[in-house]
Structures are given as C-alpha cells and as structure tokens.
Amino acid sequence: MSFFLRTLPETDFFSSLVVVTSAIWQTHGTQPHDALVRSSTGQNGDPGTVGLTGKTARESRNTRRNIYRSDLVFRVFGDFHNFSVGQDESKKERARAGRSCCEIKITYDDKEFPKGKFIGDSVQLSDHGRYDGIQRVFFGGGLRFWLHNLLLLDSLSYLSHGQLSLSLNRMILVDVDDIFVGEKGTRLRKDDVMALLATQQRIQALVPGFKFNLGFSGKYFHHGTAEENLGDDMLLENVDRFTWFSHMWNHQQPHNYENVTHLQLDMALNKQFAKDHGIPTGSGYSVSPHHSGVYPVHEGLYEAWKRVWNIKVTSTEEYPHLRPARLRRGFIHRNIMVLPRQTCGLFTHTIFIDRYPGGREKLDKSIQGGELFQTIVHNPINIFMTHMSNYGNDRLALYTFESVIKFIQCWTNLRLSSAPPLQLAERYFQLYPEESDPVWGNPCDDLRHQKIWSKNKTCDQLPRFLVIGPQKTGTTALYTFLSIHPAISSNLPSPDTFEEIQFFNGKNYYKGLDWYMSFFPASKNESSRYLFEKSATYFDGELVPRRAHALLPRAKLITILLSPARRAYSWYQHTRVHGDPVANNYSFHSVITASDTAPKPLRDLRNRCLNPGKYAQHLERWLSYYPPQQLHIIDGEQLRQNPVETLHELQRFLKITPAFNYSSHLRYDPKKGFFCQVTNEDRTKCLGKSKGRQYPPMEDKSYKLLQRYYLSHNTALVKLLKRLGLRTIPQWLKEDLTDTVMT
Numbered sequence: 197m198s199f200f201l202r203t204l205p206e207t208d209f210f211s212s213l214v215v216v217t218s219a220i221w222q223t224h225g226t227q228p229h230d231a232l233v234r235s236s237t238g239q240n241g242d243p244g245t246v247g248l249t250g251k252t253a254r255e256s257r258n259t260r261r262n263i264y265r266s267d268l269v270f271r272v273f274g275d276f277h278n279f280s281v282g283q284d285e286s287k288k289e290r291a292r293a294g295r296s297c298c299e300i301k302i303t304y305d306d307k308e309f310p311k312g313k314f315i316g317d318s319v320q321l322s323d324h325g326r327y328d329g330i331q332r333v334f335f336g337g338g339l340r341f342w343l344h345n346l347l348l349l350d351s352l353s354y355l356s357h358g359q360l361s362l363s364l365n366r367m368i369l370v371d372v373d374d375i376f377v378g379e380k381g382t383r384l385r386k387d388d389v390m391a392l393l394a395t396q397q398r399i400q401a402l403v404p405g406f407k408f409n410l411g412f413s414g415k416y417f418h419h420g421t422a423e424e425n426l427g428d429d430m431l432l433e434n435v436d437r438f439t440w441f442s443h444m445w446n447h448q449q450p451h452n453y454e455n456v457t458h459l460q461l462d463m464a465l466n467k468q469f470a471k472d473h474g475i476p477t478g479s480g481y482s483v484s485p486h487h488s489g490v491y492p493v494h495e496g497l498y499e500a501w502k503r504v505w506n507i508k509v510t511s512t513e514e515y516p517h518l519r520p521a522r523l524r525r526g527f528i529h530r531n532i533m534v535l536p537r538q539t540c541g542l543f544t545h546t547i548f549i550d551r552y553p554g555g556r557e558k559l560d561k562s563i564q565g566g567e568l569f570q571t572i573v574h575n576p577i578n579i580f581m582t583h584m585s586n587y588g589n590d591r592l593a594l595y596t597f598e599s600v601i602k603f604i605q606c607w608t609n610l611r612l613s614s615a616p617p618l619q620l621a622e623r624y625f626q627l628y629p630e631e632s633d634p635v636w637g638n639p640c641d642d643l644r645h646q647k648i649w650s651k652n653k654t655c656d657q658l659p660r661f662l663v664i665g666p667q668k669t670g671t672t673a674l675y676t677f678l679s680i681h682p683a684i685s686s687n688l689p690s691p692d693t694f695e696e697i698q699f700f701n702g703k704n705y706y707k708g709l710d711w712y713m714s715f716f717p718a719s720k721n722e723s724s725r726y727l728f729e730k731s732a733t734y735f736d737g738e739l740v741p742r743r744a745h746a747l748l749p750r751a752k753l754i755t756i757l758l759s760p761a762r763r764a765y766s767w768y769q770h771t772r773v774h775g776d777p778v779a780n781n782y783s784f785h786s787v788i789t790a791s792d793t794a795p796k797p798l799r800d801l802r803n804r805c806l807n808p809g810k811y812a813q814h815l816e817r818w819l820s821y822y823p824p825q826q827l828h829i830i831d832g833e834q835l836r837q838n839p840v841e842t843l844h845e846l847q848r849f850l851k852i853t854p855a856f857n858y859s860s861h862l863r864y865d866p867k868k869g870f871f872c873q874v875t876n877e878d879r880t881k882c883l884g885k886s887k888g889r890q891y892p893p894m895e896d897k898s899y900k901l902l903q904r905y906y907l908s909h910n911t912a913l914v915k916l917l918k919r920l921g922l923r924t925i926p927q928w929l930k931e932d933l934t935d936t937v938m939t
C-alpha cells in the first residue's frame with residue numbers, strides 16, 4: 197500500500213491543500229471503520245448542541261456553570277460531482293441548532309470551483325473516485341486545527357480500509373504525587389477530599405475502572421493546618437476508594453543515597469507507615485520524587501525497591517528525554533517495568549487558575565483539542581503526573597481531567613478505561629514489546645539527567661574510542677599495543693571475557709551503565725586519558741551501533757579488516773581450540789558448505805563463521821549511526837607487518853598529542869612470527885599462544901569457494917572504501933577479487 201502526502205501550491209480555492217491519495221484502493225463502497233472523530237450523525241444526535249459542563253476553578257467550589265460550548269465542524273463526505281462542504285460554524289446560530297450548512301454543486305472536470313464561498317480553514321472533502329478511480333480526501337488549510345488533525349488520521353484509516361487505523365482504546369491513570377507532602381495552606385481540606393471523591397465517581401461513569409492513584413510520603417502526615425490535617429484523615433477514611441503507591445518516606449531523591457541500606461531503611465519507614473494506617477502496600481508500583489534514580493538509573497533505587505516494596509512498575513518523564521513528550525518511551529530494567537509518564541500542564545505550584553501560566557484560556561486550549569487532548573489521542577496508555585496541591589485550592593486537576601474526558605467523549609469515539617499500574621504496564625509492553633530493551637544514553641548529555649544522577653558519577657568514565665573488531669583480525673594485538681601508550685588506557689579486564697567487556701552486544705547490556713562504567717576507573721588526570729575498549733564481537737552485532745551511538749555518540753570507531761576468507765578460517769581454528777564440538781566434528785570445508793537443510797548447530801556455526809566477513813554490510817550499519825569522520829579502518833595485513841606505522845596513523849586519527857613513538861616499543865619476534873612488545877629488560881613480550889597459532893593452511897578449494905561467496909560483499913566493500921575516500925585499496929582485497937575473476 198502506498199500513500200502520497202503532498203502539499204500543493206496555493207490555489208484560488210484552497211489556501212493550502214494536502215492530498216491523501218490512495219492509489220491502491222480504487223474500489224467504491226469502502227467498508228465503514230471505526231473513526232476517531234464522532235460524526236455529526238453520531239448516536240447522541242447533534243454534537244452541535246452538546247455543551248460541556250465543567251467546574252470553573254476558584255469561585256465555583258459549589259456552583260457549576262457551563263464553561264464550554266462546542267464549536268461545530270461538520271465532516272461531510274460526498275463526491276466531486278455533487279458534494280457537501282463543511283465549514284467552521286462556531287458561534288453561528290444555525291450551527292448551534294445543528295443544521296447542516298451549505299450544499300454546493302461542483303463539477304470536477306472543468307474545475308468550476310466556486311471562489312470565495314468556502315472558509316478554507318475548515319474544508320475537508322472526500323472524493324469517492326468516481327471520476328478517475330482514485331479515492332482522495334482533501335484538506336483545506338488550517339491543519340493545525342485539532343479536529344483536522346484527527347480527520348487526517350481518519351482519512352488514512354478510511355482510504356486504507358482500516359489497515360492504517362489507530363485503535364480506539366485509551367487507558368488513563370492519574371498519579372497524585374506528594375500526598376501529605378505539601379506546605380501548610382496548599383494541602384487538601386475535607387471538602388477538597390469530598391470533591392476528589394465526587395469527581396472520581398463522575399469520571400468512573402465515563403472511564404471504567406478509574407481511581408486516583410495516590411503517592412504518599414508518610415513523614416509529612418498531619419503536617420498541615422488543623423483543617424488540612426482533617427483532610428489527611430479523610431483520605432485515610434476513604435483509603436479503599438483510591439489506589440496507593442509509595443513516594444519515599446521523606447520525599448528525598450534516591451540518587452542522593454549512595455548507600456542502599458539507607459535507602460532501604462527510608463523505604464521501610466514509609467511501608468511501616470502504610471501498614472499502621474491501613475494503606476495497601478501491594479500495588480507493585482512506585483514513583484520516585486522528581487524522577488530521580490529511575491532514569492538515569494540509580495541501581496540502589498531498583499535494588500531497594502525490589503527488596504522493600506517488591507516493585508514491578510514505575511514511570512518517568514525522563515526516558516529517553518523530557519522533550520519532546522511524544523518520543524517518551526518505556527523500558528525494563530532488572531525486571532522493573534518503566535512506563536512513560538505524561539504531564540497535564542499542572543505542576544506543584546500551579547494551584548490557582550488566575551496564576552496559571554498563560555491564563556485560563558491556555559489551560560482550556562490544552563483541554564479542548566490542544567496538548568492534553570492530543571496526548572490522550574496519540575497514546576494508548578497514559579500515566580499523568582499531578583500533585584496533591586493541584587486538588588486543593590482551585591482544584592485545577594479535577595477541572596482539567598473531568599473536562600478533557602468529557603471533551604473526548606463529546607468529539608471522539610475513543611473508549612477510555614483505567615486499570616492499576618501493573619496491568620497498564622503489562623498491556624504497554626504487549627503493545628510495544630520492542631521497548632522492553634533499554635537504550636542507555638549518556639547522562640551528561642542532558643542537564644536534567646545530570647541533576648538526577650549521583651554526584652559521585654562522572655562521564656569521564658566512558659571510553660573515547662572503541663575497537664569494534666571483527667574477531668580474528670588482530671584486535672588483541674592492537675589492544676595490547678595501544679595500552680603501551682602513556683595517554684591511552686584500556687578498560688579493566690572482565691572475569692568472564694578477559695580484555696573484552698562485550699557490553700553493547702549480548703546480555704551484559706542489561707547490567708546497566710554503572711556496570712559498564714565500573715570497567716573504567718576514574719583517574720586523577722582525566723584530560724590526558726584516552727579511555728578505550730575493544731570487543732571484537734561489536735563489529736557485526738545487529739544492535740551494537742545503535743546502542744553504542746546512544747551512549748557514545750562522539751566516540752571514534754576503529755575496525756580492522758583482512759581477507760574475510762582467511763578471517764573465517766582463523767575463526768574456525770580458534771573455535772576448535774576452544775572445544776566447540778561442532779567445529780571439532782566437521783572440517784572447515786563442511787562448515788562453510790553446510791546447506792540450509794543441515795543440522796541447526798552446523799548452520800549456526802556456519803553463520804557465525806561467515807557473517808562477520810560481510811564487511812560492507814556491517815560497516816553500513818555503523819555508518820547509519822556514526823559519521824564517516826569518526827570511523828578509522830585499519831588494514832589487518834598492515835597491522836601485522838608494520839604495526840609501528842599503523843599505530844602512528846591511528847594516533848593521528850585520534851588526534852592524540854604528543855605523539856608517542858612506537859618504534860622502540862615494538863619489535864619483530866622471528867620465533868613468534870609477529871611483532872611483539874619490547875619490555876624494560878629489552879626482551880620481547882608476545883601475545884599468548886592463542887594468538888598467531890600454527891595450523892595447516894586452508895585448502896585451496898575452500899579458499900576459492902569463499903572468494904566466490906564474498907565476491908558481492910568484497911565488491912561492495914571496494915565501493916564503500918572509495919566513498920569513504922580511502923586512497924589505497926588493501927592488497928588482500930585486490931587479490932581476493934582478482935583471483936575470483938580469474939577462476
């Protein structure tokens with residue numbers, strides 16, 4: 197299916213026009229599909245007469261008045277030979293009376309558009325395609341108008357026969373943070389709690405399962421005025437009518453606790469408070485003050501949450517960043533599901549309508565088709581952040597949520613519902629399973645993140661360059677030689693994978709950023725230190741470039757390439773020596789010629805052996821994240837034969853000054869057959885016997901076969917290297933290609 201969205205140049209008729217054309221769906225009599233926008237002939241009759249009622253803020257604690265009368269926009273579908281046009285009839289008497297507006301005849305082929313008769317801002321036309329067989333929906337200007345926005349989505353659904361449709365189900369949870377926390381004079385009184393309950397009941401009629409979700413900090417219970425303390429009591433008297441979650445005992449930010457035990461002790465106090473006051477403790481949900489510790493992750497918080505509260509779900513506005521809100525996502529860390537959190541425009545200090553930033557008009561705009569309304573339209577699952585103070589005073593949160601819910605009911609066919617956080621989270625990750633995987637970013641790249649990250653942590657503990665492999669190209673030799681450099685430091689060794697951390701591929705990634713950074717101990721002389729790590733499996737890892745780029749966007753990348761055929765053979769020998777039973781049962785030739793019907797272990801081994809050698813393909817993946825200027829390609833043969841020059845070039849690429857002269861630090865060792873490090877005692881220290889081992893040469897038939905196998909990949913590599921401006925094509929690459937042509 198293909199859709200073409202384009203803006204046409206200005207015409208007399210439409211100030212600007214977006215045409216949605218379905219070239220595929222050319223039939224008539226389309227199936228009706230669930231539309232977002234409630235049509236003017238909806239089940240409630242005429243929406244033009246539906247006025248929303250809501251609570252005005254301050255002065256209306258006990259009076260209700262009509263605060264909103266719907267603007268009316270007709271959506272009329274016809275065809276170009278005889279169609280109706282809808283126009284924005286707001287404030288016009290006939291619109292309020294619900295009468296349809298003008299009926300205009302128009303003919304399509306001779307372009308007789310009746311000039312000046314339309315209000316371009318509100319025209320939507322559907323061409324059923326009777327003229328040329330192509331269905332279209334035309335939009336007049338004013339696409340920023342909220343209803344047009346929805347109609348565009350409906351049009352896509354309509355033209356695609358429902359295949360490009362949004363589900364109509366929306367789930368809403370409203371968190372009320374800071375229960376018991378507020379300053380005297382800003383907290384809930386008894387009548388506020390009554391209003392909270394009454395509003396909740398009204399919302400429940402429209403949103404099944406809805407309950408305000410109260411986040412409490414027990415330390416501040418009864419810290420208000422006498423009247424407000426009665427409000428606290430009343431919340432507890434109605435404890436079962438709400439859902440509850442822990443918001444830290446003393447409202448402290450968890451990232452400020454370096455010691456997990458202290459964090460646990462504080463959490464335990466809040467739990468004890470809950471037990472003493474009959475507050476349920478089993479929701480499995482918690483939110484930390486100011487999102488601290490959730491993202492960027494403070495491991496201590498996750499640890500203590502699990503131990504004290506058995507937390508399974510939390511939420512934050514900070515992942516991956518606060519803005520833009522529409523890009524907020526969820527992730528799972530240590531089995532705790534982190535959901536994206538939304539704002540409704542109310543913050544702790546927004547408590548009076550006359551002091552609402554931008555005034556009441558701004559709030560109403562957000563509710564009536566603006567930001568808040570759109571948030572619900574575009575997010576299947578919404579967790580809104582509010583604070584206790586928003587429910588006292590002018591009760592702006594009550595007004596906001598009741599109004600937006602009614603507005604949604606009036607203008608859309610969305611089906612609203614609510615559920616406890618655990619259910620929401622399960623639903624969320626069913627809808628977006630790909631989000632389970634976290635993507636760790638650099639906390640120092642976002643000021644807000646830095647503020648809610650432990651002061652003891654530093655971004656200097658991250659590598660400035662990565663040696664990405666592939667395996668068996670001489671990466672260990674390069675790693676060892678780089679470590680001789682006085683200004684370069686490698687990572688600490690890993691107990692499992694030795695000199696390689698293998699963070700960005702495989703399971704280690706789920707251990708989190710703290711785990712990764714623990715391999716790069718902070719040094720006193722940060723500025724002169726070039727931290728790096730090498731993990732040869734990064735090169736061909738599907739997810740690695742994306743993950744590496746998210747954390748280290750400015751890092752430089754070093755890769756070593758040599759004949760993919762020879763690399764595959766070296767890898768096979770390495771795997772045999774490491775006791776792989778399949779490699780030991782099958783000859784190299786059997787492995788590389790294994791067919792797709794071969795036993796799975798053999799096919800897996802074949803793939804692991806051959807895939808990394810498809811260099812161009814893997815490099816393109818890296819280059820889709822990193823600019824070419826950050827990539828340095830080393831010829832593996834040159835590294836082997838002339839490591840000194842190779843390292844001098846590399847230093848220039850890394851812009852490391854002063855340059856370190858390797859010539860007196862590396863020497864050819866005839867016994868080993870490779871260059872080795874020169875020790876202080878003027879001896880050579882070579883890599884262990886696992887590197888540069890002796891094995892029989894590759895059979896000619898295998899080499900020839902691999903040359904053919906890699907022909908297209910090597911050809912693509914030549915093109916890529918030229919595109920990257922490499923002046924000389926490596927000799928091994930020329931040979932691989934030439935020999936293939938000759939055979």
Ligand SMILES: Nc1ncnc2c1ncn2[C@@H]1O[C@H](COP(=O)(O)OS(=O)(=O)O)[C@@H](OP(=O)(O)O)[C@H]1O
Nearest residue numbers: 667668669670671672673732766870871887888889
């Ligand atoms: N100076 C020096 N000393 C020893 N070995 C050297 C050196 N330079 C390059 N090589 C080649 O490096 C091959 C091993 O590559 P890696 O270190 O990348 O292997 S690994 O992926 O880390 O296992 C290794 O492959 P094999 O010969 O198959 O063992 C060597 O050919």
